[in-house]
Amino acid sequence: MENLWITLPALAPDYSGVCSAMFDLGGICVIHDASGCTGNYTGYDEPRWYGSSSKIFCSAIREIDAVLGRDDKLIDNIIKAGEELHPTMYTVIGSPVPMVIGSDMKGIAHEVESRTGLPAFGFDTNGLGLYNKGIAMAMTELIKRFTKNQPEKITRGINILGSNAIDFSANENAQDLVKRLEDWDFQVIGKLMMGASIEQIENLAKAQVNLVVTESGMAAAKLLKRKYNIPYVVGMPFGDSEDVREMLEAALLDGEDRVLKDASQDGEILIVGEQVLCNSIRRAILSQRPESKITVGSMFGLDKTIAAEGDKNITSEEKLIELIDSGNYTTLVGDPLFEDLLAEDSSIKLVTLPHVALSSKLYWDKMPRLLTEEMDAFLEEIIGKEAFHIVA
Amino acid sequence: MSCCLHNNLFEDSLHYSSPAHGGWGVLKMGQLVPESYQLFVSPAACGRHGALAARMEDRKNRVSYVFLSEADIVSGGYEDTLIQSARKLLAHLKRKGRMPKVLMIFVSCIDDLLGTDHDALIMQLSEEFPDVRFTFAHMNPTSTDTGVPPAVNIQNKDYALLDRREDRDCGVNLIGNLAPIKKNSELFTVLHEMGASVVRHISDYATFIGYQEMAKSKLNLVLAPTGKYASTNMEKKLGIPFEMALTSFQIDCIKETYERIAKQLGVSCPDFTAYEEECRAAMERAAQTVGDMEIIIDGETITRPFDLAKSLLEAGMKVKCVYQQKVLPSDKANFEWVRENYPEILVLQPQHPRTTISEKFGVDCLSIGFSAAYISGAKHVLDIAGQHGLYGFQGIIDLMKMIEEASQKEVELKKLLEDTVLVV
Numbered sequence: 063m064e065n066l067w068i069t070l071p072a073l074a075p076d077y078s079g080v081c082s083a084m085f086d087l088g089g090i091c092v093i094h095d096a097s098g099c100t101g102n103y104t105g106y107d108e109p110r111w112y113g114s115s116s117k118i119f120c121s122a123i124r125e126i127d128a129v130l131g132r133d134d135k136l137i138d139n140i141i142k143a144g145e146e147l148h149p150t151m152y153t154v155i156g157s158p159v160p161m162v163i164g165s166d167m168k169g170i171a172h173e174v175e176s177r178t179g180l181p182a183f184g185f186d187t188n189g190l191g192l193y194n195k196g197i198a199m200a201m202t203e204l205i206k207r208f209t210k211n212q213p214e215k216i217t218r219g220i221n222i223l224g225s226n227a228i229d230f231s232a233n234e235n236a237q238d239l240v241k242r243l244e245d246w247d248f249q250v251i252g253k254l255m256m257g258a259s260i261e262q263i264e265n266l267a268k269a270q271v272n273l274v275v276t277e278s279g280m281a282a283a284k285l286l287k288r289k290y291n292i293p294y295v296v297g298m299p300f301g302d303s304e305d306v307r308e309m310l311e312a313a314l315l316d317g318e319d320r321v322l323k324d325a326s327q328d329g330e331i332l333i334v335g336e337q338v339l340c341n342s343i344r345r346a347i348l349s350q351r352p353e354s355k356i357t358v359g360s361m362f363g364l365d366k367t368i369a370a371e372g373d374k375n376i377t378s379e380e381k382l383i384e385l386i387d388s389g390n391y392t393t394l395v396g397d398p399l400f401e402d403l404l405a406e407d408s409s410i411k412l413v414t415l416p417h418v419a420l421s422s423k424l425y426w427d428k429m430p431r432l433l434t435e436e437m438d439a440f441l442e443e444i445i446g447k448e449a450f451h452i453v454a
Numbered sequence: 455m456s457c458c459l460h461n462n463l464f465e466d467s468l469h470y471s472s473p474a475h476g477g478w479g480v481l482k483m484g485q486l487v488p489e490s491y492q493l494f495v496s497p498a499a500c501g502r503h504g505a506l507a508a509r510m511e512d513r514k515n516r517v518s519y520v521f522l523s524e525a526d527i528v529s530g531g532y533e534d535t536l537i538q539s540a541r542k543l544l545a546h547l548k549r550k551g552r553m554p555k556v557l558m559i560f561v562s563c564i565d566d567l568l569g570t571d572h573d574a575l576i577m578q579l580s581e582e583f584p585d586v587r588f589t590f591a592h593m594n595p596t597s598t599d600t601g602v603p604p605a606v607n608i609q610n611k612d613y614a615l616l617d618r619r620e621d622r623d624c625g626v627n628l629i630g631n632l633a634p635i636k637k638n639s640e641l642f643t644v645l646h647e648m649g650a651s652v653v654r655h656i657s658d659y660a661t662f663i664g665y666q667e668m669a670k671s672k673l674n675l676v677l678a679p680t681g682k683y684a685s686t687n688m689e690k691k692l693g694i695p696f697e698m699a700l701t702s703f704q705i706d707c708i709k710e711t712y713e714r715i716a717k718q719l720g721v722s723c724p725d726f727t728a729y730e731e732e733c734r735a736a737m738e739r740a741a742q743t744v745g746d747m748e749i750i751i752d753g754e755t756i757t758r759p760f761d762l763a764k765s766l767l768e769a770g771m772k773v774k775c776v777y778q779q780k781v782l783p784s785d786k787a788n789f790e791w792v793r794e795n796y797p798e799i800l801v802l803q804p805q806h807p808r809t810t811i812s813e814k815f816g817v818d819c820l821s822i823g824f825s826a827a828y829i830s831g832a833k834h835v836l837d838i839a840g841q842h843g844l845y846g847f848q849g850i851i852d853l854m855k856m857i858e859e860a861s862q863k864e865v866e867l868k869k870l871l872e873d874t875v876l877v878v
Contacts, residue, residue, distance in 0.1 A: 065526075066539045068518040068546060071505035072498040090807075092468055096563055096595035101878025102503045104471040112473040112868055117810055119468035125596045128567060139468050143807040158497040159596060162527065162564045189499030190524055399509070422506045423872075 064378035069402050073361060074228050074419040075099075076187040077155045078107035079196020079278065081118050082226050083204075083255040085110060088150040091118040092140055094165060095157035099189060106422040107193065109232035117147055128163050137173050144178055150260060152182040153200075161188035181207060193228050193419055194336075194362050197278035201254055202285050204263050211290070212267040218314070219269040221252035221286070223294070224279020228418045229336045230256065231429035238433040239275065242299060246307055254282065271295065271313045273306070277337040277365045284367075287319065296338055296368055297322030300432065301346030301441050324348060326372030329355035331444065332385060334376060334396035335417050336360070337368050339432075343395065343415075343441070351445050359385065362419065379403070386410060395444055397421050398428075413443050464780050469805040471878055474824040474867075475754065477840060478632055479504055479877030480593045480608040484558050485516055486632070487612050489662040491554035492517040492591075493543055495536050496562035497527075500593065507877045515552075518543050527564065533575060540579055544586065555662035556587045556615060563596045587615060587662075602683060610684040612656065616669040618692050624651040625671035627694070630681020631701070633657070633842030640729055641846045644712060648721045673718060675699040677845065678757055679784050700784055701757060701841060703765040703850050705733050729847035737769035740854035744771055744861045750816050750830050752823020753778030754804065756841050760788035762822070765850070767796060774819055775800035777826040804829055820861050824871060833864040839874050 077093055081103045084091050093100045100120035104111050121136050140152060152174045156167045171184030183203050187196055201223070220243055225236045236256035243250050251269045252262045266286060272294040274283045283294035293313040299306040309320040323341050331347070331354060333340045340358040347354050359374035361382065376382050383403050386394060391410060394400060398414040399421045416425035430436035481504040484492055494501040498521040508514040520539040526532050540557065547553050557579070561570065572590040579588045591611045597603050602610070609630065626645050628635060634657045635641055645653050650673075659665040674685045674696035685696035697718045699711045709726055716723035749771055751759040760781065763773045773792075776799065781789045792799055803809075804825050814831025821827035827835040836856050844853055 063538060063542050065521045065523065065535065066518065066542055067521060068543065069514075071509060071514075072500075072502040072519060072521065075497075075499035075502065077499070096598065097469065097471070097878050098503065098562075098593065098595055099499060100469070100471050101476060102499060104473065105476060105876060105878060106503050106506050112871070115810055117807065119470055119807055122467075122469045122598075123596060124599050125566060126599075128596060135466075139466065143468050146808050147811060158500065158562065158564045159567070161524075162567045188524070189497040190522075402514075422502075424506065424510060 064380055067379045070379045074107045074193035075189045076191035076196035077157055078103040079193035080155050080185050080200045082228050083197045083200035084153050085116050086258045089153055090144055090149040091153040092121050093155045094121040094160045096123050099157040109227050109426045128159055133170055140174055151180050154184045156187045158189045192362050194278040197226050198281040201282040205282055205285055208260055208263040209266045210264050215270050216249055216268045218248045219251045220248040221266050221269045221272045223254050223272050223274045223282045224276035225256040229276045231418055231426045233429055233431055235432050242433055271310055280365050293317045293319050295320045298342035300342045300437055303346050303349040321368055323370040325370045326357040327355040328357050328390040331356045331393045332391040334359045346441055347445055398425050468807050470807055470809045472825055472828050474828040474871055476876030476878045480604050483608045484591050485513055486656045487556055488659045488665050489554055490556035490558050492558045492560055494560045495520045497522055500562040503877050507875045510875045558589055558591050560591045560593050563594045566594050605680045606683045609681055613684040613688055619669040623670045626650040626653050627668050627671045627674045628655045628677055629674045629685050630676050630678030635845045636843040639845045639848040647724050648716055648719050677701055701845055703762045705730055708846055733847045733850045736851040736854040740857050741770040743858040747861050748772045748774035748819045750775045750819050750821045750826045750832055752826035754825045755823030758785035760785045760792050763792050764788045773799055777802050777804040779803050779805050827867050834860050835865045836860040
């Protein structure tokens with residue numbers, strides 16, 4: 063019974079993904095819920111919330127509003143807030159209750175836009191989907207709305223697609239990535255969605271290449287490819303691997319898309335987490351120890367473009383336990399909460415990489431800086447010091 | 455500085471949720487029932503914060519989740535899913551030797567809109583598992599403005615698990631307070647002097663059978679407003695009358711409460727002169743120590759913040775602001791007193807959107823509560839997550855001591871919040 067989760071908490075939901083994506087843009091975001099959904103986001107899915115001035119609110123819908131379909135009350139409250147807070151735009155975000163009563167989030171946004179004259183977005187999220195889909199939805203809508211056709215490209219202009227605080231946490235990972243690309247002589251145009259601005263989104267089409275760093279950036283990458291013919295590379299430059307850099311250079315030359323992926327092989331290491339990050343960890347290990355047998359799994363859906371042969375779509379806690387107990391792996395790499403799933407007599411070694419989408423604030427301050435020696439230490443822990451230093 | 459006192463007091467608006475907003479949450483309140491297990495049946499998102507909070511406090515091994523799909527909700531397969539999940543969960547718990555005495559099935563907001571037949575489900579499960587008590591509970595903040603909001607409803611569900619007893623005794627139950635009252639409170643001495651054989655609170659019990667002893671008591675004292683509905687129903691079902699005995703920080707109110715309790719028990723009220731004098735001395739000391747430092751009171755921490763404001767003001771302390779989203783009926787008279795006598799005191803809604811742009815006006819103030827400290831920027835913070843445990847004259851004395859200590863040191867609020875588990 064896949065929908066019974068006995069041990070693990072629920073994963074970060076779609077509406078949190080939308081909010082996370084919109085965090086930097088100066089708009090008013092409203093989760094149309096009673097309180098708990100907003101509490102999920104502000105308390106458990108947003109490591110940047112403390113001290114921030116982001117204007118993300120709860121509609122505080124009540125039974126009587128739901129029964130009477132009081133969209134007018136919501137719209138009035140949004141506009142009233144806007145008059146005091148002067149946002150750049152508005153975003154209205156669904157949750158389970160609007161799903162059940164059939165609220166038209168896009169229609170509500172349309173009404174807000176027509177009354178305020180500011181851009182407004184509506185998202186039919188419902189708390190059943192996951193954060194990565196919410197981020198993807200937000201990014202694609204922002205691009206459709208704001209990105210302008212550009213007569214000229216910027217030489218070695220690049221967009222980062224899919225950086226987000228639910229996968230990267232709130233340490234310096236996003237800034238480290240920008241610096242790495244600048245060290246490679248790229249000019250970073252769009253930082254979607256950590257450190258983003260509306261102006262950046264307007265200028266995305268100036269880029270010659272896109273770097274997709276999590277699965278949540280794939281939909282945007284495909285949209286930018288289709289509309290502006292910008293090729294994309296999918297991967298994170300972990301460890302000493304030069305693969306991502308080489309793929310970016312090649313994409314600049316031939317305009318072809320490239321994905322960092324290697325076929326899964328059972329027998330040794332199971333990496334479970336965000337799909338692109340897991341693929342990139344796998345590549346970093348293989349570059350150190352090519353004989354490694356590594357399988358990648360995702361609990362957030364498998365994007366077919368990114369997935370390699372044999373990668374696992376882990377749709378439930380039950381399926382993850384089956385994999386852990388299968389006898390096919392000696393090392394499990396993933397969130398610290400996976401420890402709760404290991405049998406008392408389990409001989410599997412757990413190497414932890416916190417993921418806000420699962421363990422939230424329990425470990426979000428333990429997220430390593432992925433592009434520093436902290437990542438080397440993490441890789442070393444997986445494959446052992448000796449193997450790591452043979453090549454390094 | 456915007457102030458809702460100066461425009462539309464307690465206005466309806468979007469809600470801001472500060473990093474310091476939140477409290478126990480209904481899941482933890484349900485887990486007060488000993489030997490109970492919770493099964494949440496809801497869209498996945500609804501269970502996330504409760505599960506994580508439970509994990510942070512080592513309570514996660516008493517709650518599991520059934521994540522509904524859109525098909526479950528739309529097709530009406532919800533009830534079948536629930537039954538199957540309960541069976542599987544109980545089989546798992548039996549294998550682990552952790553079979554609960556109570557399975558509390560939590561549903562979320564959407565259940566109120568779907569019309570699930572809870573009675574039929576309980577009947578079916580009870581037939582299959584005769585040794586387990588089943589009950590439905592609600593995490594439905596859409597009901598916040600109704601007569602039975604979530605925090606009220608869950609306490610009612612907790613106490614509805616008590617069965618009527620004929621072997622009654624002279625015990626007194628404390629209802630409504632989630633955490634136990636500190637044992638140094640005179641409440642226990644006073645109740646014993648009034649003839650109470652034992653003072654009972656839900657947190658006293660490790661077993662479900664032991665918990666049933668609360669049904670033997672002769673009186674319920676309602677210490678927090680959220681316990682009144684449960685006590686009304688306990689009177690009907692168990693025959694236990696109740697007396698409102700809300701936590702107050704005003705000496706006269708405490709005396710008046712004890713007098714009513716004595717009357718209810720049919721005994722004379724003890725003399726409180728010594729307690730009163732000790733209280734007044736503590737308040738005087740605190741006023742001297744705090745001096746000109748202004749105080750900000752947090753309605754998320756203090757259930758009736760205007761009651762406390764009145765007490766502090768009468769003791770000569772300076773109150774700058776009270777954060778309260780909406781005034782409780784039981785605090786209305788105090789609110790009106792504050793407005794009439796100290797109209798300069800700010801009354802602000804902590805969840806109003808303008809909170810996000812308001813200046814940190816309270817940097818040099820002392821905040822009683824985390825949420826007000828975060829919003830106002832107060833450097834002096836009384837480290838108290840809820841007023842839990844403070845009661846009676848001793849509650850005042852303890853609070854004054856805490857105020858004195860807080861006024862003498864600055865704290866790192868972020869660190870305090872990291873160690874505090876809050877659920878919205």
